[in-house]
Amino acid sequence: MKGFMNRQAPYFFIAPTLLLLTLFSIVPIVVALVISFTDMDLRGLANWDRVSFIGFENYVEVLKDPVFLKAILNTLFYVAIGVPLVILFSLTIALLINLGTSRIFKAFRVVYYLPSVTNIVAVAVVWSYLYNPALGLFNYLLNSVGLPDVPWLTEPTIAKLSLILLAIWKAIGLNMIIFIAALQGIPKTYYEAAQLDGANTWQQVTSITIPMLRFAIFFVSITTMIGWLQFFEEPFVMTEGGPLDGTLSVALFIYQNGFKFNNFGYAAAGSFVLFVCIIAVTLVQLRLQKNESDMT
Amino acid sequence: MRTTVAGKKGGARDREGNLTFQWISGILLTIGGIFFLLPFFWMVLSSFKPESEIVQIPPTFWPATFTTYNFSYLFENMNFGVYLKNTLIIVLFSFGGLMLNALAGFGFAKYDFKGRNGLFVLVLATMMIPSQVTMIPVYLILNSLGLTNTMTGIVLPGLVGAFAIFLFRQFMSTIPTELLEATRLDGASEYRIFLQIALPISKPILAVQAILTFIAGWNSFLWPLIIANDESLYTLSVGLSLLKGQYAANFGLQMAGATFMVAPVIVLFTYFQKHIIENFTISGLK
Numbered sequence: 001m002k003g004f005m006n007r008q009a010p011y012f013f014i015a016p017t018l019l020l021l022t023l024f025s026i027v028p029i030v031v032a033l034v035i036s037f038t039d040m041d042l043r044g045l046a047n048w049d050r051v052s053f054i055g056f057e058n059y060v061e062v063l064k065d066p067v068f069l070k071a072i073l074n075t076l077f078y079v080a081i082g083v084p085l086v087i088l089f090s091l092t093i094a095l096l097i098n099l100g101t102s103r104i105f106k107a108f109r110v111v112y113y114l115p116s117v118t119n120i121v122a123v124a125v126v127w128s129y130l131y132n133p134a135l136g137l138f139n140y141l142l143n144s145v146g147l148p149d150v151p152w153l154t155e156p157t158i159a160k161l162s163l164i165l166l167a168i169w170k171a172i173g174l175n176m177i178i179f180i181a182a183l184q185g186i187p188k189t190y191y192e193a194a195q196l197d198g199a200n201t202w203q204q205v206t207s208i209t210i211p212m213l214r215f216a217i218f219f220v221s222i223t224t225m226i227g228w229l230q231f232f233e234e235p236f237v238m239t240e241g242g243p244l245d246g247t248l249s250v251a252l253f254i255y256q257n258g259f260k261f262n263n264f265g266y267a268a269a270g271s272f273v274l275f276v277c278i279i280a281v282t283l284v285q286l287r288l289q290k291n292e293s294d295m296t
Numbered sequence: 297m298r299t300t301v302a303g304k305k306g307g308a309r310d311r312e313g314n315l316t317f318q319w320i321s322g323i324l325l326t327i328g329g330i331f332f333l334l335p336f337f338w339m340v341l342s343s344f345k346p347e348s349e350i351v352q353i354p355p356t357f358w359p360a361t362f363t364t365y366n367f368s369y370l371f372e373n374m375n376f377g378v379y380l381k382n383t384l385i386i387v388l389f390s391f392g393g394l395m396l397n398a399l400a401g402f403g404f405a406k407y408d409f410k411g412r413n414g415l416f417v418l419v420l421a422t423m424m425i426p427s428q429v430t431m432i433p434v435y436l437i438l439n440s441l442g443l444t445n446t447m448t449g450i451v452l453p454g455l456v457g458a459f460a461i462f463l464f465r466q467f468m469s470t471i472p473t474e475l476l477e478a479t480r481l482d483g484a485s486e487y488r489i490f491l492q493i494a495l496p497i498s499k500p501i502l503a504v505q506a507i508l509t510f511i512a513g514w515n516s517f518l519w520p521l522i523i524a525n526d527e528s529l530y531t532l533s534v535g536l537s538l539l540k541g542q543y544a545a546n547f548g549l550q551m552a553g554a555t556f557m558v559a560p561v562i563v564l565f566t567y568f569q570k571h572i573i574e575n576f577t578i579s580g581l582k
Contacts, residue, residue: 009486010412013403016396017456018415024453025422028433035433045439093328096321104322110569111329114336117565119515121533122554125540126339129547137338140355169332177573201317230426233517237537251428258432259522271429278426 036268044264058269068270070245071253074160078249079228082164082171086224087217090172094179095205109180116173124237127166128153131238153239156246163234163247171227175220182216183209214292222285229278250274339558343367343551350548366552370539376556378528379535386451386520386531387513393455394509398502400456401464402494406476416465423458427518435522449523450531454516460505467501468494500571507568511561532557 037053038044044051062068093112097105115123130137131152139149152162186209194204210217232251235241241248241256254274258267342350343366345359370376404416434453435444443449471494479489495502517533524530530538536553543549565572 010403010407010409013407013486013490014400014415017400017461018419020396020452020456021419021422021458023437024434025425025430026418028430028437029425031433031436032429035436040436045436093325096325099317100321100325101318102322105325108325108329109573110566111332113569113573114562114565115332117511117561118336118558119517119533119536119561121517121536121540122339122557123335125536125550125554126335128540129342129550130335130338132547135351135353135355135547137334137355140353144354169335201314226426230428232428237540251426254428255431259435264432264436268429268432271426271432275426275429282424 032268032271035265036272038265040265040268042262045262054265058266059273062266062270062273067245067248068250068253071248071250074246074248075229075231075250077160078164078167078231079225081161082167082228082231083221083224085164085168086171086175087221089168090175090220091179091213091217093172094176094183095209097176098180098183099201109177112176113173115170118170120170120233121237123170124166124234127162128238131162154243156243159239159243159247163231163238166238167228167231167234171224175224178220179213179216182213186212218285218289222282225281225285226278229274229281336558336562339551339554342548343555345548347546347548366548367556369549370552370556374535374539375527375530376532376535376553379530379532382447382520382529383514383516383531383533385447386516387510389451389455390509390513391506393457394460394502394505396456397460397505398464398495398498399490400461402468402490404461405465405468406471406473406494419458419461431518431522438523444523445525445529446523447529450516450520450529453519454512460509463501463505464498467498471497503568504572507564507572510564514557514561 035051036058037055038051039054039057040051093108097108097112100108129135133139133149133151133154136152138152142148142150151158153159190208190212191204194208199207230251231249232255235247235249235252236255239247241252250270251274254267254270257263257270341357341359344362344364345356346361346363346365349356349360400419404412404419430453438444438449438452441449443452476489476493479493480486484492515533516531517537520529520531520534521537524534527535527538532553536550536557539553540550
């Protein structure tokens, strides 16, 4: 009996997590796909008889929906500006911290990592206050050096940039730590050899550090891009997608259609469009990475 | 920790150039760091200012009149006590989830069973599914189970996570199999092997995961927002976003709520930062 128990043990160990992951990650994918072809809404939730299959109608409509198209453009704007800046800043900060020799540089890791662990709602509340047109600190600081007010959250394009600024501030920490980890993995002997050849710090960075970090940069850019395609909490808490849908992201569009307007089928169709985009972006990045490593 | 590049360098000019570089990068990082911490300073300082001082122009940096009125208002006139209780319940449950993750990690790391690799790939694949896709179906599933607007419904969807399972598996693979074999020969059951051998050895990763689990539970926002209809089930972050809508102009109160949420995490993280960052470094390298 005991031998039987022992042979079954691994299944008992993994069963609870597997059950929960199946129920809340894998089954939902199938459910989402099914309801995206139905007119599921609040009435359908109460009585399944009211739900009927409508084929591709949701997909056709959502791709014609001007609000959805605007959300796609906004999301592309977030990705195009946010992702390169996150990589640039987190890499630069990681390099500066890693090249530092004094103990103080270790403290900087904590300073730059802190925004990453704090609550997004709290942070968004604080930044809304900083961005406030009349009482905010940012406009006060600008005025005190003689610059005019900036309409941080009231002009559509600037509002997008303001949300990006907040998101970059929050995203740098984690990526910086990944870069620092990768930097510490580069053998010291490479630098020593370069120094013997008379290379200065800048030459060492460009011809040893950056090439050696290629995989870390790839990893950070792919995860950051996936993350920014799902940009949600910042516009949700700070602007609710406004002004004039100027900050509405695809993820927020899905949330609003699902839980504000209760058009579950329509929102599910939108979420699959997003899912396909994420998969496509990931595949393209993987292909690029493969080509690049083939060349070298 | 002075394995410096400068120390190994020959030539006085090189050393001088490196010193200049150190100063420049130190100054740059300090300026950037001040900007990074500015929102936190402003949040804490403003939370202790009375309403009259908040609306004053030009603003004061240090509170001229120091008051804890905003904090007491949160608990006396709003339900922050209830939100705090709910948040702590979620944190407690997530520690249960952490144990499940560790158990699964151990199962995948130290046992050879049919379908192991396939199931592990399945676990990893769940990491790629965006929450926007599962959001609506999970709500529908919980609704059909009658779990919407219950604490169980709030806790269940995020209880286990593929990334934590992955980290536990990575760490537990390094436990020597002979050690487990020897304990087994002494007649210990598989559960005792997990509890008395695997868990104690995995203390470093367990500690880091515990802190990260606390932070994630403390910050949990999306599921409570979707599943809870009653204010009696709101967490701190949902309550804070409600506060932002209801008291849109009362920034002192908003900053007090934000400080109450952020300060414990900052203290906890700063205290344990060495373990978290270093463990990240180790698991990142593997």
